[in-house]
Amino acid sequence: MQKELLFITVIGKDRKGIVAGISNLLFKKNINIEDISQKIIRKHFVMVMLVDIKEANSSMEKISRDLQTLGKEMGLIVQVQHENIFNMMHRI
Amino acid sequence: MPFSIEEIYETARMILFEKLDIRTTTLGINIKDCVHSNFSIFKDKVRKKLVQNGKKLIKHAKQVEVKYGIPIINKRIAITPISMVMETHSTPRKFIEMAQTIDTAAEEAEIDYIGGFGALVQKGTTKAEKNLIDTLPDILASTSRVCSFLNVGTTNTGMNIDAVNLVGKMLLETSRKTKNGIGCCRFVVFVNAPEDNPFMAGAFHGIGEPDFSLNIGISGPGVVRSVVEKNRECNLTQLSDIIKRTVFKITRAGELIGREIANQIRVPFGIVDISLASTTAPGDSVARVIEEFGIEKIGAPGSTLAIALLMDAVKKGGAMASSSVGGLSGTFIPVSEDSGMSEAVAKSSLNMEKLEAFTAVCSVGLDMVAIPGNTPAETISAIIADELAIGIINNKTTAARIIPVPGKKAGEKVNFGGLLGKMPVMSINKFSSSNFMKRGGRLPSPIISLRN
Numbered sequence: 001m002q003k004e005l006l007f008i009t010v011i012g013k014d015r016k017g018i019v020a021g022i023s024n025l026l027f028k029k030n031i032n033i034e035d036i037s038q039k040i041i042r043k044h045f046v047m048v049m050l051v052d053i054k055e056a057n058s059s060m061e062k063i064s065r066d067l068q069t070l071g072k073e074m075g076l077i078v079q080v081q082h083e084n085i086f087n088m089m090h091r092i
Numbered sequence: 093m094p095f096s097i098e099e100i101y102e103t104a105r106m107i108l109f110e111k112l113d114i115r116t117t118t119l120g121i122n123i124k125d126c127v128h129s130n131f132s133i134f135k136d137k138v139r140k141k142l143v144q145n146g147k148k149l150i151k152h153a154k155q156v157e158v159k160y161g162i163p164i165i166n167k168r169i170a171i172t173p174i175s176m177v178m179e180t181h182s183t184p185r186k187f188i189e190m191a192q193t194i195d196t197a198a199e200e201a202e203i204d205y206i207g208g209f210g211a212l213v214q215k216g217t218t219k220a221e222k223n224l225i226d227t228l229p230d231i232l233a234s235t236s237r238v239c240s241f242l243n244v245g246t247t248n249t250g251m252n253i254d255a256v257n258l259v260g261k262m263l264l265e266t267s268r269k270t271k272n273g274i275g276c277c278r279f280v281v282f283v284n285a286p287e288d289n290p291f292m293a294g295a296f297h298g299i300g301e302p303d304f305s306l307n308i309g310i311s312g313p314g315v316v317r318s319v320v321e322k323n324r325e326c327n328l329t330q331l332s333d334i335i336k337r338t339v340f341k342i343t344r345a346g347e348l349i350g351r352e353i354a355n356q357i358r359v360p361f362g363i364v365d366i367s368l369a370s371t372t373a374p375g376d377s378v379a380r381v382i383e384e385f386g387i388e389k390i391g392a393p394g395s396t397l398a399i400a401l402l403m404d405a406v407k408k409g410g411a412m413a414s415s416s417v418g419g420l421s422g423t424f425i426p427v428s429e430d431s432g433m434s435e436a437v438a439k440s441s442l443n444m445e446k447l448e449a450f451t452a453v454c455s456v457g458l459d460m461v462a463i464p465g466n467t468p469a470e471t472i473s474a475i476i477a478d479e480l481a482i483g484i485i486n487n488k489t490t491a492a493r494i495i496p497v498p499g500k501k502a503g504e505k506v507n508f509g510g511l512l513g514k515m516p517v518m519s520i521n522k523f524s525s526s527n528f529m530k531r532g533g534r535l536p537s538p539i540i541s542l543r544n
Contacts, residue, residue, distance in 0.1 A: 007095075009104040035093045041101050048100045050093055061158045079104045081161040083094070084352075088344040090099045 003052045005034065005083040006060075008067060012076035014045040022049065022078075025070055030057045050083075103345075107162055110318045111376045112342060114349050115311035115369045116166040118207075118290035119149045120297035120362065121304055123172045131181050135193045142169060142194065145304070145357075146201025152356040156349055164349070165311075165371075168205050169198070170295035173241075175211035175221045182220030184227040188234060195235035203237065205278070207295035210241035214249045214283070215534075217258075225258050229265040232275035239293035245283035245480055247487045251535035253477065256281070260473030260529075267465060267496040272506055276495040277460065281476055283483040283490055288363050289419040294491060304359035307419060308350035311369040312342045314376045316402075320384040331385070332405040339366065339409030347414045363418030366410035367456075368402075370430035372513040378402075378425050379432025390432060391442030396449050399423075403454030420489060425450065426460035428506075428513035438516050444475070452482050457491035462506050462517045465498040472496065474525035485538050 010018060019036070026033060031051050038047040056063060064080040071078030106112035126137035150167050157164045171194070178187065191209055198206045209231065211221040228240055242259065245251030259281050267273030280294035287298020290307035297305065319338045323331065346364045354361035370378045379390040382398045403423055410417050427433045427447070436442035444461070451457055458479050463472070476492045483490030497506045502519035 007100055009100055011101075011104065011108070037093055037097050039097045041098065044101075046097060046101050048093070048097050061155070064158055064161070077108060079108060079161050081103070082159045084348060085160045085162070085345055086095050086100060086103060088348045089103055089341040090095055 001054060004054045006051050006053055007081050007083060007086065008049040008051060009079040009081070010047040010071065010076050011044050011079070015074070018047060018074065018076065021070060021074060022067065025066060026051060029063060030055050031063070106315045106342070111314035111373060112312050113163040113165050114308060114346060116168055116290050116292070116309040117149070117153050117164055117350065117353055118168040118170050118295055118307045118309070119145060119304065119357070119359070120170045120288065120301055120307060121145055122297060122301065124177055127177050129180070131186060134181065135190060138190070139193050139197045142171070142197040142206065143201045145169070146197065146203045148357050150202055152353050155356065156352050159352070160349060162345065162349065166204060168207065168290070168292060168295065169203050170290070170297045171206060171208035172297050172299070173211055174209045175218070175224050176299070178224070179218070179220045182223050184223055184230070187224055187227045188230055191231040191235050191238045195237050198237035205237050205239050205292045207239040207241065207292050208297060209238050210296060212243045213252055213255045214243055214246045216252060217255055225255070225262055228262050228279065229269050229275070232266050232278055233269035239278045239295070241280045241282060241285065241294045241296060243282045243285040245484050245535065247284060247484055248537055248541045250537040251283060251477070251480055251484055253529070253535060254532045256473050256477050256480070257470070257529055257532060259476060260469035260471070263472055263494060264469050264496055267498055272508060273465065273495045273497045274508055274512070277493065277508060277512055280491050280493050281480070283480040284488060285491070286419050286489055290365050291367065291369065291420060291424070293493065302360055305362035306350060306354035306357065306359050307362040307365065308346050309365040309367065309369060309419065310342055310346035311371070311376070312339070313368045313370055313378045313381055315342060316368065317375065317381045317384050320381060328401060332401060335402065335405035336409035336412070339406045340413045343410045343413035343417070347416065361416065363416045364414050365419030366406055366417055366421045367419070368406060368423050370426060370433070372429055372431055372511060374431060377430045377432040378423055379430055379436060383432065389439060389441035390436045391446050395446065396453055399450050399455065400453035420456050422454055422456040422489070424457060424459040425455050426513070427518070428460040428462060428508055428515040429511065431513070434513060434515040437518060444518055444520055448479060448482070451479060451490055452486065456489050457493070459491070459493045460495070460512065461493070462495045462497050462500070462515055463520055464501050464517055465496050467496055467520060468524070468526065470526040470529045471520065471524065473529050475520065477529070481535070484535065487540060
């Protein structure tokens with residue numbers, strides 16, 4: 001079955017529970033985490049998760065909204081984007 | 093991970109912090125098939141077609157917005173030039189009724205602007221087109237979402253000066269009928285008008301277009317300013333290269349969004365317009381990009397070179413990114429809508445003549461320029477004719493969106509509200525061109541038009 005991949009970008013200050021909080025929400029929505037990476041870029045804590053939503057139990061819109069709400073509660077910016085946009089912008 | 097974390101962050105940063113967005117997604121709709129001898133049936137067919145397709149556009153654009161996390165600011169419609177379908181219903185009353193029908197349809201479909209209520213009169217004006225031009229002040233005063241245009245010249249035909257003379261009078265009358273002359277913000281006069289331009293107020297669905305066409309206008313002055321800011325030491329060749337690379341990326345994103353919306357609505361994708369479109373938001377300004385180059389205030393000596401360099405790099409980056417670049421793909425640098433431009437006028441750095449010079453090297457026209465309300469109609473027509481002559485001779489699009497502001501003199505501030513922005517009224521040359529403009533007729537097509 002073909003995967004439907006999204007990138008979740010989390011930007012803010014490093015703190016305990018970021019990965020736990022987001023993973024928990026993804027688990028509840030039946031979303032598989034394919035890869036995860038984090039780094040400090042220009043003083044920002046940046047964490048990127050690659051996830052597959054093929055078997056998710058809610059819509060892309062709801063996934064995006066709920067992740068952003070969770071981000072707000074933790075004082076983080078969360079951006080959810082389909083992988084195609086990165087293919088177009090960063091690969092020829 | 094198929095991408096580095098820096099690449100992912102770069103895209104997120106452009107959208108979150110540098111105001112990268114899709115400025116407009118514009119659905120071109122052919123309404124020639126709605127024509128009917130019974131005017132009520134005709135209006136009804138137009139209304140239904142616009143509402144039905146407008147709602148589809150909004151629905152799918154919103155879905156794509158969520159999928160890619162990129163804001164799509166405006167969702168708009170462009171229709172077949174109205175004069176072409178109204179020849180047998182060309183009384184002023186019917187023009188006003190049709191405009192109001194389209195205005196209501198826009199409201200019902202939650203579309204902010206519908207463009208195309210205009211005519212192509214480059215070689216001459218039909219009786220119906222003359223009626224349309226004479227009725228435009230009432231049309232613009234009695235609607236809020238209908239946009240109008242006239243194409244009064246092309247490099248192949250020359251310029252219809254009689255039509256330009258009508259425009260001066262029409263703009264003055266429109267300005268008197270609408271608060272602060274705001275009705276004039278919804279009218280653009282062109283030469284060499286592109287048939288697939290997605291940007292308002294001048295968008296229309298050209299006569300060579302299919303039934304539908306989905307066109308995209310990207311934006312990104314903030315993104316370009318940011319890369320220029322990070323590269324203070326590089327020379328002009330290197331600067332051009334950096335801008336090209338950035339514009340390549342944002343054009344690719346624009347094309348992806350356009351194709352995806354077009355696929356979902358099941359209409360052909362048209363073009364991506366790579367114009368850098370300013371907004372009133374701080375930082376989202378073409379003037380600030382030029383200032384970041386090292387020009388103290390836009391309008392200062394060096395500004396014409398800077399803007400030529402900027403747009404050349406934008407075009408090269410865009411052309412490499414997509415084979416469907418079209419529309420205007422220049423820059424309008426709207427004075428009232430770009431906070432940096434408006435500030436340069438207030439500080440006497442930018443005047444009408446310098447603005448006109450910009451349009452010779454890159455930008456597409458005198459856009460959103462407020463002038464004194466007591467400017468004679470012949471002078472307004474002459475300002476427009478000067479601007480359009482640049483387009484005719486240089487085989488490029490030029491345009492004017494000029495707003496005479498009733499009761500205001502040069503230097504006085506005017507606020508058009510919201511995205512239309514604010515600016516000081518610009519000062520214009522006091523000497524008259526009336527006897528020249530009164531000669532009328534047609535500017536012959538230039539020698540470069542003889543190419544066969």
